[in-house]
Amino acid sequence: MKVLVINAGSSSLKYQLYNMQNESVLASGSVERIGMDSSIVTQEVPGKDETRDVSEILDHVTAIKRVVDMLVHPQYGVLERIEEIQAVGHRVVHGGEVFKQSVLVTDEVKLEIRRLFDLAPLHNPAHMMGITAVETNLPGVPQVVVFDTAFHQSMPKESYLYPIPTVLYRRHKIRRYGFHGTSHHYVSDQAAAYLEQPLESLKMITCHIGNGASCTAIKDGKSFDTSMGLTPLEGLMMGTRSGDLDPAIVPFTMNKEELLLSEVNSMLNKHSGLMAISGISSDMREIVEAMEEGDKNAKLAFDMYTYRLRKYIGAYAAAMNGLDVLVFTAGVGENSTHVRAAACQGLTFLGLELDEERNKVRSRQTRRISTDASKITVLVVPTNEELLIARDTFSIVEDMKG
Amino acid sequence: MKVRTVGVVGMGTMGQGIAEMLAFKGLEVLAIEKTQEKLQQALRMIENSLDKQIEKWALTQTEKKLVLNRIHPISEYAQLAECELVIETISEDLETKIEVIAEIDKHLSPSVILASNTSTLSLTELASASSHPERVIGMHFIHPVFKIDLVEIVRGLKTSDETFQRTKHFIEETIDKKGIMVYESPGFVTTRLICLHINEALHVLEEGVATAEDIDSAMRIGYSFQHGPFEMADRFGLDSVLAALEIMFRDYGELKYRPSIVLKKMVRAGQLGVKTGVGFFNYNEDGERI
Numbered sequence: 001m002k003v004l005v006i007n008a009g010s011s012s013l014k015y016q017l018y019n020m021q022n023e024s025v026l027a028s029g030s031v032e033r034i035g036m037d038s039s040i041v042t043q044e045v046p047g048k049d050e051t052r053d054v055s056e057i058l059d060h061v062t063a064i065k066r067v068v069d070m071l072v073h074p075q076y077g078v079l080e081r082i083e084e085i086q087a088v089g090h091r092v093v094h095g096g097e098v099f100k101q102s103v104l105v106t107d108e109v110k111l112e113i114r115r116l117f118d119l120a121p122l123h124n125p126a127h128m129m130g131i132t133a134v135e136t137n138l139p140g141v142p143q144v145v146v147f148d149t150a151f152h153q154s155m156p157k158e159s160y161l162y163p164i165p166t167v168l169y170r171r172h173k174i175r176r177y178g179f180h181g182t183s184h185h186y187v188s189d190q191a192a193a194y195l196e197q198p199l200e201s202l203k204m205i206t207c208h209i210g211n212g213a214s215c216t217a218i219k220d221g222k223s224f225d226t227s228m229g230l231t232p233l234e235g236l237m238m239g240t241r242s243g244d245l246d247p248a249i250v251p252f253t254m255n256k257e258e259l260l261l262s263e264v265n266s267m268l269n270k271h272s273g274l275m276a277i278s279g280i281s282s283d284m285r286e287i288v289e290a291m292e293e294g295d296k297n298a299k300l301a302f303d304m305y306t307y308r309l310r311k312y313i314g315a316y317a318a319a320m321n322g323l324d325v326l327v328f329t330a331g332v333g334e335n336s337t338h339v340r341a342a343a344c345q346g347l348t349f350l351g352l353e354l355d356e357e358r359n360k361v362r363s364r365q366t367r368r369i370s371t372d373a374s375k376i377t378v379l380v381v382p383t384n385e386e387l388l389i390a391r392d393t394f395s396i397v398e399d400m401k402g
Numbered sequence: 403m404k405v406r407t408v409g410v411v412g413m414g415t416m417g418q419g420i421a422e423m424l425a426f427k428g429l430e431v432l433a434i435e436k437t438q439e440k441l442q443q444a445l446r447m448i449e450n451s452l453d454k455q456i457e458k459w460a461l462t463q464t465e466k467k468l469v470l471n472r473i474h475p476i477s478e479y480a481q482l483a484e485c486e487l488v489i490e491t492i493s494e495d496l497e498t499k500i501e502v503i504a505e506i507d508k509h510l511s512p513s514v515i516l517a518s519n520t521s522t523l524s525l526t527e528l529a530s531a532s533s534h535p536e537r538v539i540g541m542h543f544i545h546p547v548f549k550i551d552l553v554e555i556v557r558g559l560k561t562s563d564e565t566f567q568r569t570k571h572f573i574e575e576t577i578d579k580k581g582i583m584v585y586e587s588p589g590f591v592t593t594r595l596i597c598l599h600i601n602e603a604l605h606v607l608e609e610g611v612a613t614a615e616d617i618d619s620a621m622r623i624g625y626s627f628q629h630g631p632f633e634m635a636d637r638f639g640l641d642s643v644l645a646a647l648e649i650m651f652r653d654y655g656e657l658k659y660r661p662s663i664v665l666k667k668m669v670r671a672g673q674l675g676v677k678t679g680v681g682f683f684n685y686n687e688d689g690e691r692i
Contacts, residue, residue: 011428035406035428058406259458260549267459 001397002026002084003390004071007091008060008130010122011035015067017078017085018390026078027071031063039063043070051076060126060133068137088134088143089393091182091385092127094120095147097173102150102392104400105131105143113145119173119230142400144393151181154222162229176234178226180208180330184216185223186388187329187381194366194379195325203320205313208383209339210330211282213238215309217316225319227312233268237308239282242272244308277301284332284339306342313343317350323376326352328369329383335362340369344378351375405572406430409485411506412492413444416519419547420489422448425472426465426548427577432476432485441475448473454688455548483509487572489541491519494645499523503531503538515565515572517541521593522649525558525586536562539569542590545638551579554590588653589646596634597646597659603631604662614682632682633691635665636675644669 001021007014016028029043039057044050051070057063072079079085090105096116103109110131117124127145134143152160160176161169168174184206191206192199200221207215213236216226227235227243237243245268254264275282278301280290287305290298317323328340337359344354353374361367363380370378407430410421421431421444435441452466461469482488488510492502499518506516512534520528521542529538540556553573557566566583573581584590589597603617612620618630627634635643644661651659668674668681675681676689684692 058404257458260460263455263458263460266461270462271459 001086001394002079003393003397004067004085004088005091005386005389005393006064006088006130006134007386008126008133010126010129013060013063013067013130016386016390017071018387018394020390020394023387023390029067029070031057031066034058034060034063039066041066041070043076045076045078048076060129061136064130064133064137082138085138085141087393087397088138088141089389090127090130090134090143090145091148091389092145093123093148093179094177095145095149095153096177097153097175099145099147099150100153102144102146102389102396104396105145109145119177142397144389144396146182146389146392148179148181149177151185152176152178152216152223152226155225159225174230176226176229178214178216178223179228179232180212180214180216181223182385182388183208183329183383184214184218184226186385187327187383188216188218188221190366190381191325191327191379194368194381195377202324203317203322204325204327205316205323206327206329207309207313207333207343208330209236209309209328209333209336211239212241213243213309213330213332215312215316217319219320225316236312237305238273239284240270240273240275242268242276274301274305277304284336288336288338302338302342306339309339309343310346313347314350323350326370326376326378328378328380334380334382340378340380344370347376352378354378405486405576407432407485407487409434409482409488409506411479411482411488411490411502413441414491414493416543416545416547417491418444418447418451419545420491420519420543421473422451422469423547424577425469429472429576431473432482433473434476434479434482438475438477445470445473445475451548479505480509482506483511485510485514487515487517489517489519494520494522496523496527499528500531503528507532507534512537515539515569517569519543520556521590522588522646525556526560529558529560535560537565539565540586540590541569541573542592544592552592553579553581554584554592555581556584556586556590558586588650593646594650597643597650600631600635600643601647601659601662601665604664607632608662608664636681636683636685637689638675639677640665640669640674640681 003018003020005016011034012030012032014030017026019026027043027045031039031041033039034057037056038054041053042050057066068082071077072082092113094116096119098112113124113128131143187206188199188204192202204218205215206218212232214226214228215236217224233241235243250264253259273282274287278287278298280298281287287298287302291302332339340359341354344352353371355369355371359369364382366379366381368377368379370376408424409432410417411434413433413435421433424431433441435444452461452469455461456466488506490503492498510516516532516538518528518540519542520540525540529535532538538558539561542554542556544550544552555569570581573579606612606617607614614632618632621627621630644665647659647661672678673680676685679685686692
């Protein structure tokens, strides 16, 4: 079966076409600047040159049409007929409390995703446009939605509730949802498979550290706690996001600087984190470079970033009363030897021993970076959210066929 | 028809604010002024305003670039033909406005909405300058456009329901502001109520009941206004407040709109508020109270 995976944003979308017989990527690409007269469609087919096409794409319906055209293009395409696409899987950021796993798209499911617009105003409406656009272009093809929040729905109440008046939870569903669920789910499965042990038997912490960053404590094979909350602002320090802070800072700053809600929101989401402290960049590679050249602010940003990461790892080890496996994934987690080393340095009291040589190895494979004697196994596991979306889509559509 | 490109005719304070806000919301803006110098000056002012917002953390450098790239200066009215909506926001003078509207009208297909950002003039009269008066409507934005999420949608006598519905949809769905419907009437709702509020405060001051500072505190703290009536007047510009009161006094003929003597004196003395640094209170270049 061939499965098309789509991640639709408000003015862009990314796609991958999978052949599920061997889980290989037949083609991948993106549409940028949707809504403009010079939109760009880029497609990559393994072993071939990248194809680029600039044209007017005013909405998601046209965007998906261009993607399909590209996939069946006699010269650049990989399919002979549109009908070869037998299922489509979508990434959806917010599944609220309703969606605890991936589901087939039905009218009810669409209605529910709409109800969640409030909780993810920047993302869910765009995902919905992607779903509708596929319906228009590929009528009758089953679609599956995979939620970023679904994996964390297993959290117990003591993890997901905030100690504020409970009426806020009842009225507005204000609680911890967590994000990057697809990634935490995927890498924890991969880690258990690599170690040849059942996931249920392992106490694991997965650190998804990219532009956004979150830590998840995984116990009995399920998400037990995670650092992002109602929105992806909570938890770790990130590229431009503050992560945890005293909530009183918000009204205090608004008052002192006469800020509007939108301004303080933008300050915490776009002007904080590594960017704010270093004054140089939100990109960890540039921070490390500047630090090595002796920049003090870059060093401070790096130290704060890794200190806060270490605190979360420590907290989750305590939350689970133990830790067997620590996993690093995503852009920074997979590539920054410095961040991994600094985060692990202060965890020796847990019996964690990092193998410096193994940590320095660059690879796109799952690998162990702790010593053989270490009480805690530390792994680097490349994440692959698209593959998990393709797998979920494939299995749900197979089941449906009965 | 979804609005993607908007023409802004007249790039004074309001035109700048409107163009900046539209571009921030992701729309393409075609901007036109009487002269190229004025247009370039307006674009510099928009850049300044964006820089100030970066200081307040409301924007990033990347976002600023995106916003500026969406504002395209043009020199001919004919270039407005590609817009789905044109907003006229030249200075508040009936005859000039009628001339400009007649000129814009020639280049637009009948389905394009032609909006005027007038706060006091008769929409019906302005619409008569168009060969399709049914597509003419009022869109009264409030300064600072970026921050104030309210627009008065003004219906002239001949404005069609379709024009109104499409305008309301644009205000509420595309630029995400609250649109209230008002029928043509001097000062509509906002200008009429707020100018009376300011004028009455001036009477209270004249009568020696309380100081300007204390009257402002009373309304700010007592009734949750962001600014009291005097600081508000300073921020609007005392000349604008006076002009609005005079138009309403003339059109309604009621004494309550008669501008206070203190206001007239201050305008004559050139103490216009924030823009001159002195009004009821003193202000620095950034418009902050000193």
